[in-house]
Structures are given as C-alpha cells and as structure tokens.
Amino acid sequence: MKDYFTMDDFDLKGKRVLVRLDLNSPVNTETGEILDTSRFVAHLDTLKRLGESKVVIMAHQSRPGKKDFLTTKRHAEVLSRLLRRPVEYVDGLFESFVIEKIKSMKDGDMILLENTRFYSEDVVLADEPISIQRKSHIVKRLSPLFDYFINDAFAAIHRPQTTLVGFAEDLPNLAGVLMDKEITMLSKFLSDNTRPKYAILAGAKVDDSLKVAKNFLNKGIIDKIFTGGLVSNLFLLSKGVDIGKVNVEFLKKELGELDELLNICKELLSKYGDKIVLPEDLAIKKDGHRYEVEISELPVEDPIMDIGIGTVAKYKEMLKDSGAIILNGPMGVYEIEEFAIGTIEIFRAIADLDCFKVAGGGHTISVIAKLDLNRKFTHVSVGGGALINFLSGEEMPGLEALKLSKSKFSGVIK
Structure with missing residues (x-):
C-alpha cells in the first residue's frame, strides 16, 4: 500500500477539485507563444480522468524578474487545444470574483x-512550515471551496511552495497520474535489486x-x-590529467x-575508483572539424566536444549486461552534428537494451524525443531539479506533503 493517496482512492465524479500542475515552459517573449508543450502533454492523463468533475487548475510560469514571467492565458489556450475541450483562463487566484x-x-x-x-505568498512562505x-490567503480562501487537492506537478515536487504543499492539512491531497508514475518508477529504480x-x-550540470x-x-x-x-x-582533471587550458x-x-x-x-575516485568509468579517448574541435585523441595525447589546446569512438565502443560493450540503467545527460555537444556521435550511439544502444530503463533531464529528454526513442524506455521523467533531488536522496517537500495528508485524512471518503 502506498503511503500517499492517488486518484484511484476516491470517486471524483461531481466533486470540486483543485489541481496543481507544472506548466512552466519555454516562451517566445516577443509573441508569448509557448515553444514546447511537452509538460502540458505529460498532464493530460490526469486531466482526462477529471472529465466529470469541476476542475480548477493552478500553475506557475517562470519567476519574478524574468522576461518569460507571464500570465497563464496562453497556457489555457494550449490546454484547450490538447484536451479538445474549453479550459477558461481566469486572471486571478483567490480574489472575490475568482471565488464566485x-x-x-x-x-x-x-x-x-x-x-x-x-x-507573493507562493514564494515568500516557501521556508515556512x-x-x-495553511494560514495564507491562498489556502484559507481556496480550501473551503474544494473536496480534493491533486498535486501532479512532479517537476516542482522539490519546492516547498504554498500552492504545492500548503493544502496538505486542509484537503485530502492526492497524487495525480503523472506524479504517481514518477514516484513509482524512480522509487523502483532506487530500490530494485x-x-x-x-x-x-x-x-554540463556537474554539481x-x-x-x-x-x-x-x-x-x-x-x-x-x-x-x-x-x-x-x-x-579526468581531478585524476591529474591535463585536459588543456582552454578546457579548464x-x-x-x-x-x-x-x-x-x-x-x-577525488574523494569518489579514491573510494569507488573501480565503479567510475571514464573515457579512454575524446573528440576535439580542431580547425572546425572533429578529431579524435587518446587520453594519453592530452593536453590539447582545442575544445573537447564529445567522447571518442573507442569510448563509445567500450561503453556499449560494458552496458550489454545491464539489469537496470538510468540515463541523465548527453555525452557531448550534441547540438552540433559532428559532435553528436557519442550521444546518439550511447542513447540508441541503451534504448535497445532489454532491461529496466529510466531517463530524465531537459537535454536528455530533448535527445530522446529527437531520436524518437521514448517508447523504448521504461520511463522518461519530466523532472529536472526534482529528478536530481529524488535520485540524490534529498527531501522532497511535495511528496512529504502527500504523505502528511494521507496520515491526516485516512479513512475519509467524500
């Protein structure tokens, strides 16, 4: 039994449901056009299951000071198009006209x-319990209007903001379809033997x-x-390999x-050196073209752009016996065709493996989509920072709020 509620635990027909999504997406700041709708698509299963409910959606776009810190009007238009049903934009959150x-x-x-x-309450109270x-205007004014709160915003599950965790003690909090799948699949990877x-x-996100x-x-x-x-x-640099001034x-x-x-x-290599596999050759950009160099040929005064063909072959051979694998990050500068070889070869090799396969991270998702490999992975996570925090074993406030809510509302059937 799960330690949080899911949408399967309640009959939501005819109920008034408050749903938190993560629709934060790249936007053309000149036209307001939403450039990538993948996060919208990820939430469709949750919304389609609420076809006979009264559904109120909360979402954020960017943050104060950014050029793409815009209204959610275009987001409503995208949802309407994808769901093929009206999704009305309301330009308020808890004002009297919104309540009516x-x-x-x-x-x-x-x-x-x-x-x-x-x-401001959705941001400045993030460090508060x-x-x-729950004493905020957001929670006090909205919670009496609803029967349930659904959190489907996995990509923001690592953030303790009011619209994500503040309703935990006032409404039964349920994990949406996407949220439940993400938690289930990532937990399985971590715990599976x-x-x-x-x-x-x-x-590039080394930290x-x-x-x-x-x-x-x-x-x-x-x-x-x-x-x-x-x-x-x-x-390589931490091992004492001189990778060249330009690369340092x-x-x-x-x-x-x-x-x-x-x-x-250095600490990881000293403790687990036999478990960390490093490239044996690299691809550099010299005079505008791809050249391969062995690690023994370093340093070079040309930028390192990809792993080498020898490393590709080595990795592919070693990965053949995988029982489970998680993929996070490209092998090199995959945006340039000459230096996409390592990324394409490794991603395709992993996709063809007969094992439990999880992938995540913005650039990783982009490559998988471009290569049309989504269906070959057991799970492709929409999380960026959320995925990293989950895999790092760090606290996930959104998940803790779901658990807290179940402990409070267990046995409640509305």
Whole structure:
C-alpha cells in the first residue's frame, strides 16, 4: 500500500477539485507563444480522468524578474487545444470574483487560474512550515471551496511552495497520474535489486551529477557510473590529467570555482575508483572539424566536444549486461552534428537494451524525443531539479506533503 493517496482512492465524479500542475515552459517573449508543450502533454492523463468533475487548475510560469514571467492565458489556450475541450483562463487566484466563478462551476467545467507566482505568498512562505502556509490567503480562501487537492506537478515536487504543499492539512491531497508514475518508477529504480545496475551521468550540470553519484555510490545503489560531457572532463582533471587550458577555463566559466568539485571527484575516485568509468579517448574541435585523441595525447589546446569512438565502443560493450540503467545527460555537444556521435550511439544502444530503463533531464529528454526513442524506455521523467533531488536522496517537500495528508485524512471518503 502506498503511503500517499492517488486518484484511484476516491470517486471524483461531481466533486470540486483543485489541481496543481507544472506548466512552466519555454516562451517566445516577443509573441508569448509557448515553444514546447511537452509538460502540458505529460498532464493530460490526469486531466482526462477529471472529465466529470469541476476542475480548477493552478500553475506557475517562470519567476519574478524574468522576461518569460507571464500570465497563464496562453497556457489555457494550449490546454484547450490538447484536451479538445474549453479550459477558461481566469486572471486571478483567490480574489472575490475568482471565488464566485468557482462556486458557479458545473460538472465538466475546467478553469486555469493566474500564474501563482504573481502572488507573493507562493514564494515568500516557501521556508515556512505547512502550519504557517495553511494560514495564507491562498489556502484559507481556496480550501473551503474544494473536496480534493491533486498535486501532479512532479517537476516542482522539490519546492516547498504554498500552492504545492500548503493544502496538505486542509484537503485530502492526492497524487495525480503523472506524479504517481514518477514516484513509482524512480522509487523502483532506487530500490530494485536487479543487477547489474548502471548510471550514465553526463552533460554540463556537474554539481547535480556529483550529488547523484555520491548517493548512488555511498548507498550501493548502482554498480558502475559511466561519465561523459563536462562530468568526465572534471573527473579526468581531478585524476591529474591535463585536459588543456582552454578546457579548464571552460569548466571554470561554466562551474565557477573548481576546487570543491574537484575534491568531491577525488574523494569518489579514491573510494569507488573501480565503479567510475571514464573515457579512454575524446573528440576535439580542431580547425572546425572533429578529431579524435587518446587520453594519453592530452593536453590539447582545442575544445573537447564529445567522447571518442573507442569510448563509445567500450561503453556499449560494458552496458550489454545491464539489469537496470538510468540515463541523465548527453555525452557531448550534441547540438552540433559532428559532435553528436557519442550521444546518439550511447542513447540508441541503451534504448535497445532489454532491461529496466529510466531517463530524465531537459537535454536528455530533448535527445530522446529527437531520436524518437521514448517508447523504448521504461520511463522518461519530466523532472529536472526534482529528478536530481529524488535520485540524490534529498527531501522532497511535495511528496512529504502527500504523505502528511494521507496520515491526516485516512479513512475519509467524500
């Protein structure tokens, strides 16, 4: 039995339901056009199951000070198009006219409220306990209007903001379809005893990868970590490999002060050196073209752009016996065709493996979609920071709120 409610636990027909989604998406700030609707699509299963309920949606877009900190009017239009049913935009959150609108709703009606981050309570109370958040105007004015609160915003589950966790003690909180699937699949990867279990940690978000690596290795969750991108460059540097001034400077530009990160790499290599797999060759950009160099040929004064063909072959051979694998990050600068080889070859090889396969992270999802590999993965996570925090074993306020709500409302049937 799960320690949180799901939508299967209650009959939601005819009920008034408050739903928190994560529709935060790239936007053309000149036209307001939403450029990527993948997060909208991810929530469709949850919304389709509420066809006979009175549904009020809360969501945020960007944050104060950003050019894409916009209203949710366009978001309502996108939802209407994808659901093929009206989703009305209401330009408020808890004002009197919003409350009257909610009270007048009929079964099957669906509205989207204003960007929650236009309201300071959704941001400034994030460090306060739920006992304080539930006293906010957002919770006090909205909670009496509803029978249930559904949190489907997995991509924001690591954030303790009022519209995500503040309703835990005032309404039964349910995990939406997406939320439940994310928690179930990621928990299965972490707890499943299938071996060998591997992780691909690559890309440019090195600090995130190191957090995950520490948790994986310290808890014995995985058997080997395969590295690529800036992650492998930093590990090589920490081993004393001179990767060249241009590449060290790029690491400093992207990551800031390197000493702390290098120390983490050294510590991990000293404890788990046999479990961390590094490239044996790399691809550099020389005179505008791809050239391959062995690690022994370093340093180079050309930018490292990809893992080499030898490393691709080595990784593919070692991954063949995978029982479970998680993929997070591209092998190199995949946006440039010449340097997408490592990423494409490794992603396709993993997709073809007959094992439990999980992938996540913005760039990872983008590559998987571009290569049309989604159906070959057991689960593709929509989480960015949420995924990293979950895999790092850090506290997930959204999940804790779901658990708290079940402990309070267990046995309640409305």
